[in-house]
Amino acid sequence: xxxxxxxxxxxxxxxxxxxxxxxxxxxxxxxxxxxxxxxxxxxxxxxxxxxxxxxxxxxxxxxxxxxxxxxxxxxxxxxxxxxxxxxxxxxxxxxxxxxxxxxxxxxxxxxxxxxxxxxxxxxxxxxxxxxxxxxxxxxxxxxxxxxxxxxxxxxxxxxxxxxxxxxxxxxxxxxxxxxxxxxxxxxxxxxxxxxxxxxxxxxxxxxxxxxxxxxxxxxxxx
Amino acid sequence: xxxxxxxxxxxxxxxxxxxxxxxxxxxxxxxxxxxxxxxxxxxxxxxxxxxxxxxxxxxxxxxxxxxxxxxxxxxxxxxxxxxxxxxxxxxxxxxxxxxxxxxxxxxxxxxxxxxxxxxxxxxxxxxxxxxxxxxxxxxxxxxxxxxxxxxxxxxxxxxxxxxxxxxxxxxxxxxxxxxxxxxxxxxxxxxxxxxxxxxxxxxxxxxxxxxxxxxxxxxxxxxxxxxxxxxxxxxxxxxxxxxxxxx
Numbered sequence: 002x003x004x005x006x007x008x009x010x011x012x013x014x015x016x017x018x019x020x021x022x023x024x025x026x027x028x029x030x031x032x033x034x035x036x037x038x039x040x041x042x043x044x045x046x047x048x049x050x051x052x053x054x055x056x057x058x059x060x061x062x063x064x065x066x067x068x069x070x071x072x073x074x075x076x077x078x079x080x081x082x083x084x085x086x087x088x089x090x091x092x093x094x095x096x097x098x099x100x101x102x103x104x105x106x107x108x109x110x111x112x113x114x115x116x117x118x119x120x121x122x123x124x125x126x127x128x129x130x131x132x133x134x135x136x137x138x139x140x141x142x143x144x145x146x147x148x149x150x151x152x153x154x155x156x157x158x159x160x161x162x163x164x165x166x167x168x169x170x171x172x173x174x175x176x177x178x179x180x181x182x183x184x185x186x187x188x189x190x191x192x193x194x195x196x197x198x199x200x201x202x203x204x205x206x207x208x209x210x211x212x213x214x215x216x217x218x219x220x221x222x223x
Numbered sequence: 224x225x226x227x228x229x230x231x232x233x234x235x236x237x238x239x240x241x242x243x244x245x246x247x248x249x250x251x252x253x254x255x256x257x258x259x260x261x262x263x264x265x266x267x268x269x270x271x272x273x274x275x276x277x278x279x280x281x282x283x284x285x286x287x288x289x290x291x292x293x294x295x296x297x298x299x300x301x302x303x304x305x306x307x308x309x310x311x312x313x314x315x316x317x318x319x320x321x322x323x324x325x326x327x328x329x330x331x332x333x334x335x336x337x338x339x340x341x342x343x344x345x346x347x348x349x350x351x352x353x354x355x356x357x358x359x360x361x362x363x364x365x366x367x368x369x370x371x372x373x374x375x376x377x378x379x380x381x382x383x384x385x386x387x388x389x390x391x392x393x394x395x396x397x398x399x400x401x402x403x404x405x406x407x408x409x410x411x412x413x414x415x416x417x418x419x420x421x422x423x424x425x426x427x428x429x430x431x432x433x434x435x436x437x438x439x440x441x442x443x444x445x446x447x448x449x450x451x452x453x454x455x456x457x458x459x460x461x462x463x464x465x466x467x468x469x470x
Binding site: 115117118120121122123124125126127128131135136139140143215216 | 272275277296300301303304306307308310311312313314316317318327328331332359360362363373376380
């Protein structure tokens with residue numbers, strides 16, 4: 002009876018949280034990538050005070066707990082007249098937070114390219130736009146990829162924080178089932194599912210990295 | 224009378240509050256090969272970078288074929304497409320093959336169709352004996368091959384002036400030889416060159432003139448033999464003596 006209950010009720014219920022976890026992850030990653038690209042561009046190309054504003058954004062989101070940010074957006078914003086449902090609030094706060102980290106990943110990838118690369122492209126007569134398009138960005142994106150995948154994998158796990166404001170994702174459903182069955186070993190099942198999501202993601206990244214590797218280029222460490 | 228190929232007048236440049244060039248006058252005639260020597264920090268490299276405006280001078284003037292080099296993007300692009308520049312290292316773009324490296328400026332700057340650009344690029348590579356490496360990526364090549372590749376790229380645009388900033392100093396001794404050999408053969412072709420280097424033997428054998436710089440100014444310049452063998456200035460002599468004992 003017990004095994005049957007777990008097989009027929011608990012597991013399907015928990016698995017129903019998986020697509021929600023994946024949606025939270027992908028959407029907040031995309032928001033983070035968009036914000037991160039803009040912030041990185043502003044920090045690299047902008048004129049004051051724009052880079053300073055971007056830097057403050059980054060410091061703020063990296064220097065305060067994600068949980069506090071989620072609470073503020075879900076519980077605090079309604080006081081300012083902005084009401085969001087739990088899922089949107091979670092995506093938004095995780096995305097805003099990730100944007101700060103992705104900005105730094107992208108910025109340091111561009112900054113990590115030796116100055117001579119820019120100068121020699123310039124000396125050849127390339128326009129600034131051509132230099133970024135043909136010389137800087139293709140190298141920067143390769144440098145950034147492992148760190149961006151790291152960030153994506155980290156987001157899979159961070160989305161579990163959305164459970165606190167009631168988003169029915171993987172961890173929330175797990176907790177629900179633990180209290181329903183009084184079987185805390187179900188947490189192990191949740192951990193296994195997170196692993197089953199994260200490990201293939203890292204593997205895909207490794208495949209991509211090898212496929213698009215620049216022959217002889219220094220191997221980035223994931 | 225034709226104006227000199229390149230003329231620098233009262234050139235000053237610096238980074239932040241540090242003044243690196245403190246008034247340099249220099250002219251290069253067509254076909255002339257000039258070697259610039261001097262201790263590190265003397266401003267040689269900055270001088271070279273000022274010519275295609277990779278470093279902006281704080282004052283002074285640069286004339287290339289009689290045209291004043293300034294911030295006008297059309298003029299600047301035109302001048303850069305007539306001057307080849309080779310850096311000490313990290314010159315080739317690591318994410319493209321050697322052939323693409325050489326073809327890229329022909330496509331983007333000279334607007335050559337891809338097939339023409341690659342044919343010209345292949346010719347440039349062949350001339351320097353790099354044809355077998357055309358489809359390799361820069362980091363699959365030795366340092367010497369990379370540097371020769373960079374020279375091939377600079378030559379592919381058929382520049383009126385070739386600038387080389389310590390092209391051999393980042394290389395292991397056994398790789399220096401092949402790059403020097405390439406430089407000798409270019410020098411023999413009669414192309415105008417301005418080279419910053421510590422390779423005194425090369426200066427002696429290939430240069431028409433030698434310029435000695437120290438602390439941001441030209442201390443001595445003249446016929447290569449004269450400057451290297453019978454320097455008039457005490458600082459030049461001291462520098463050369465130190466360079467020779469080190470070798």
